[in-house]
Amino acid sequence: MNQLHASSSNLARDFGITDDRSLALFLKTLPGVDQVGAEARAAELATRSIKKESKSWAIDMAISMVDLTTLEGADTEGKVRSLCNKAHRPDPTDPDVPHVGAVCVYNDMVGIARTHLDSIGATDIPVAAVSTAFPSGRASMEVKLRDTRDAIEAGASEIDMVIDRGAFLSGHYKSVFDEIVAIKQECGTKAHLKVILETGELVTYDNVRRASYLAMIAGADFIKTSTGKVTPAATAPVVLVMLQAVRDFFDRTGIQIGVKPAGGIRTSKDAIKQLVLVNEIAGAQWLSPAYFRIGASALLNDLLMQRFKMRDGYYASSNYVSVE
Amino acid sequence: MSKERIDVKKTYKLFINGAFPRSESGRSYPIYRKGSKVLLAQPAQASRKDLRDAVRAAREARSKWHSASAYNRSQILYRLAEMMEGRRSQFVEEIMAQTSASKSVAEKEVSEAIDLWVWYAGWCDKIGQISGANNPINGPFYNFTSPEPVGVVGVFAAPDSPLLGLVRAMAPALVGGNTLVVLASEKHPLSAITFGEVIATSDVPAGVINILTGIRSELSSWLASHMEVDGLDISGVKSGSGEIRALATENLKRIADFDSSTSPNRILALMDQKTIWHPIGI
Numbered sequence: 001m002n003q004l005h006a007s008s009s010n011l012a013r014d015f016g017i018t019d020d021r022s023l024a025l026f027l028k029t030l031p032g033v034d035q036v037g038a039e040a041r042a043a044e045l046a047t048r049s050i051k052k053e054s055k056s057w058a059i060d061m062a063i064s065m066v067d068l069t070t071l072e073g074a075d076t077e078g079k080v081r082s083l084c085n086k087a088h089r090p091d092p093t094d095p096d097v098p099h100v101g102a103v104c105v106y107n108d109m110v111g112i113a114r115t116h117l118d119s120i121g122a123t124d125i126p127v128a129a130v131s132t133a134f135p136s137g138r139a140s141m142e143v144k145l146r147d148t149r150d151a152i153e154a155g156a157s158e159i160d161m162v163i164d165r166g167a168f169l170s171g172h173y174k175s176v177f178d179e180i181v182a183i184k185q186e187c188g189t190k191a192h193l194k195v196i197l198e199t200g201e202l203v204t205y206d207n208v209r210r211a212s213y214l215a216m217i218a219g220a221d222f223i224k225t226s227t228g229k230v231t232p233a234a235t236a237p238v239v240l241v242m243l244q245a246v247r248d249f250f251d252r253t254g255i256q257i258g259v260k261p262a263g264g265i266r267t268s269k270d271a272i273k274q275l276v277l278v279n280e281i282a283g284a285q286w287l288s289p290a291y292f293r294i295g296a297s298a299l300l301n302d303l304l305m306q307r308f309k310m311r312d313g314y315y316a317s318s319n320y321v322s323v324e
Numbered sequence: 325m326s327k328e329r330i331d332v333k334k335t336y337k338l339f340i341n342g343a344f345p346r347s348e349s350g351r352s353y354p355i356y357r358k359g360s361k362v363l364l365a366q367p368a369q370a371s372r373k374d375l376r377d378a379v380r381a382a383r384e385a386r387s388k389w390h391s392a393s394a395y396n397r398s399q400i401l402y403r404l405a406e407m408m409e410g411r412r413s414q415f416v417e418e419i420m421a422q423t424s425a426s427k428s429v430a431e432k433e434v435s436e437a438i439d440l441w442v443w444y445a446g447w448c449d450k451i452g453q454i455s456g457a458n459n460p461i462n463g464p465f466y467n468f469t470s471p472e473p474v475g476v477v478g479v480f481a482a483p484d485s486p487l488l489g490l491v492r493a494m495a496p497a498l499v500g501g502n503t504l505v506v507l508a509s510e511k512h513p514l515s516a517i518t519f520g521e522v523i524a525t526s527d528v529p530a531g532v533i534n535i536l537t538g539i540r541s542e543l544s545s546w547l548a549s550h551m552e553v554d555g556l557d558i559s560g561v562k563s564g565s566g567e568i569r570a571l572a573t574e575n576l577k578r579i580a581d582f583d584s585s586t587s588p589n590r591i592l593a594l595m596d597q598k599t600i601w602h603p604i605g606i
Contacts (some may be wrong), residue, residue: 315376315574317551 003179011253012217020174027173027214033241042236045280046273049324051187056310061089061287062271063146067128067260067295069104069196071135071228080109081116086322088122091304096263100300101289102158104128107151128158128194129226132183135198137162137225141179148186157185158192163211165201173214180218194222199238200230200271208238212245222258228295233263239274243281256285262295268306271299336367338512338537339520340487341381343529348373348391355514367513370538375505376544378534382476382503383552390473390501392529394449397501401445404526410436411522415515419486422512436485437491443586444495451500451591459599461605466602471595473501474578475554478547480540482560486603488514490519493560494533496580496590502555505547506535513537551575555594559583 002020004012017023028231068087070079084103091097103125105115113127129151133139139147148159156204161183167175180195189192195215199208212253223242226233239261246257259282265271278286286292301321308316337344349371355364368374389397408415412434418450419430455577456470477497482489489509497504508516520535536543544564547553548571558565565581572579580593 020354314546314571314574315379315551319575320551 002174004174005181010157011219011255012169013294014253015217022142023173023177024171027210030209030213032207035205035237035305037297038205038240040234042240044241044276045276046236046310048276049274050276055125056307057096057266058272058275059303059307059310061293062268062275063088063162063307064098064101065101065213065292065294065302066100066300066303067104067262067293068100068300069228069262069295069297070216071104071106071130075106075109077109077112080105080112082322084116084125085120087125087298090257090300090306091321094219094232097304097307098135099125101126101293102126103161104158105128106130106134106294107147107156109153110151117183119197121133126192127155128160129154129156130160130162130227131198132179134160134162134196135229137164138166141182145186148183152187154189156191157167157188158194160194162194162196162198163215164184165198167193168202168207168211168214177218180215184219192221192283193219194224194258195220196224196227196262198227198230199225199234199242200232200263205251209245210242212242213301216245216249216255216257220257222260222293224260224262224295226295228263234261234265234274234295236277239277240281240322243277243286246286250255256291258291258293258303259286259294260295265294266298267302268299271296272304294319331435334365336365336517336537337369338370338378339517339523339533339535340374340378340531341385342524344372344517344524347371347538348377351538355422357421361594364421365423365514367517367537370536370543372546374492374536377542378505378536379476379547379550379552381531381534382505383446384421385503385513385529386473388529389503389532391599394452394501397499398445398448400527401448401495401498402442404528405438405441405445407522407588408519410533411518413468415487422483422486422514423601433485433488436554437487440488440491440517440585441495443588444481444499444591445500447588447591451588451595454588455592455595455597464604467599467603468602469597471500471592472576472598474594474596475502475557476552477502477594478504478505478507478550478553479557479558479576480507480544481509483511483518483540486515487519489560490516492585493542493557495603496576497555497557497594498533500591500595502594503532504534505553506533507540507543508535508537510538510540522530546576547573548572549574551579555580557581557590559585559590 087103089098106235107129110129131151132144163176184193197211211224242259251255304321305316333497337346337445347368351369353369418527459467463468481493481495514533523533526585548568557580559582
């Protein structure tokens with residue numbers, strides 16, 4: 001039998017998983033997702049009307065959950081620094097606006113982001129690095145581990161890793177599992193691990209549920225929908241399935257895993273819909289930046305504009321928020 | 325089967341981003357045949373969110389309309405006049421029903437509206453020539469000034485003359501390359517929506533003109549205070565323009581207020597003069 005990675009936790013054994021066979025059996029026998037039901041429920045929750053006071057609470061909560069992200073080949077040090085400024089003080093004219101959840105950048109920008117955040121007094125904002133040959137994940141294990149170590153040494157306290165979707169879809173669950181375990185080991189106590197499932201490539205909701213469990217049992221602290229480089233990304237039904245998974249996992253093990261939708265969430269309305277999903281599916285204890293994050297870049301400006309509108313009483317203009 | 329036919333009545337809806345949605349609020353208000361209790365239609369009563377959607381559509385359409393060549397813009401506006409001509413009888417009927425004008429008066433209004441539209445269409449590629457300049461300066465530079473559109477303009481159709489009031493308000497702002505959010509006459513909104521159908525069939529890019537019907541006193545303050553609106557043409561406002569002007573100051577909206585309907589200055593009032601320096605020999 002192919003035993004699992006030596007350092008895989010007792011958790012796997014609690015689920016009766018010891019080798020590749022029992023892992024595959026566990027994942028294959030997870031209850032299937034009712035596709036029509038999940039889509040209908042997500043659509044129904046999206047129609048919830050949010051009244052003024054709740055809305056202004058939700059906007060501030062959403063701001064504090066944003067993982068302010070720039071993942072472009074054209075990123076420069078200057079751009080990363082201005083992103084950090086924005087993360088610290090989203091609205092420079094109003095100190096009541098909370099800071100964002102984290103700054104999310106490519107590996108080589110981690111040091112620049114960390115140093116700059118510290119220099120502006122934003123020591124409490126973590127830097128998240130996308131690691132393990134993001135976004136495709138197509139590299140040797142050695143490279144992925146080195147990539148992760150690099151990011152942590154440069155000051156990253158959150159690692160967003162991608163899973164090997166090719167291996168997952170071919171049924172090589174063990175290799176995906178072992179990869180996550182190894183990266184988690186590399187993170188140790190120094191960094192939080194977010195596992196990107198890239199749901200847009202997993203094809204079915206059943207696969208999303210399987211991948212969620214796989215990642216959680218392997219030791220993920222967060223499960224994240226997408227890289228943002230593939231569409232569709234964080235659709236409501238996918239987030240719903242993942243929220244069900246963390247809720248059920250918590251009920252069974254007492255371990256609370258976070259969820260991070262990323263990609264395609266651009267408006268305040270989208271963000272508030274996500275918060276409704278969190279509250280209704282996972283529960284209010286997930287309504288915190290410690291357990292729910294939104295990976296986005298354009299979203300923050302829209303949240304700020306909604307905030308202006310609620311403060312001033314008239315519709316705001318994008319001329320009054322910064323373009324990063 | 326009975327021989328009597330039940331006619332298919334038109335639902336008068338809003339015109340936003342090239343589509344004809346109902347108000348998101350679900351509201352509508354009754355329009356009666358002038359001087360009687362005969363219901364003509366139940367046009368949509370736009371809400372604040374409809375206005376927001378219209379402004380967003382107009383903002384997104386800016387580059388499409390502004391980057392079209394001036395010649396192309398004028399061709400599209402001519403085309404629009406052709407479509408108006410094709411709808412002549414419908415416009416005449418609607419004007420008669422809404423205002424109790426005689427047929428000849430209504431026909432005269434439609435002709436005047438089409439002619440005015442054509443007159444403005446011709447200005448698209450000429451306005452830059454009469455107001456732009458090559459400025460003499462003391463240095464090795466070319467120095468040009470040319471008029472540029474301000475951006476999104478809110479226009480208020482005059483309450484009287486259903487079609488002509490609308491055309492007077494829209495045409496000058498459009499010629500300069502602005503995109504529009506139009507508040508139709510509260511009492512005579514039907515011609516405005518039929519005009520929307522003309523726009524939809526005449527190559528004007530979606531979102532360049534958005535038409536809202538509804539209660540003027542509700543809509544005007546929302547439009548005047550919206551920070552993404554860059555200018556207002558209030559020539560069609562008969563009362564309450566003071567409040568509109570006050571609200572417009574927050575982001576220094578350009579305001580046009582004219583008595584004359586045929587003046588190139590009306591076009592220029594909703595344009596900015598942009599000056600460009602360019603070194604000679606490069």
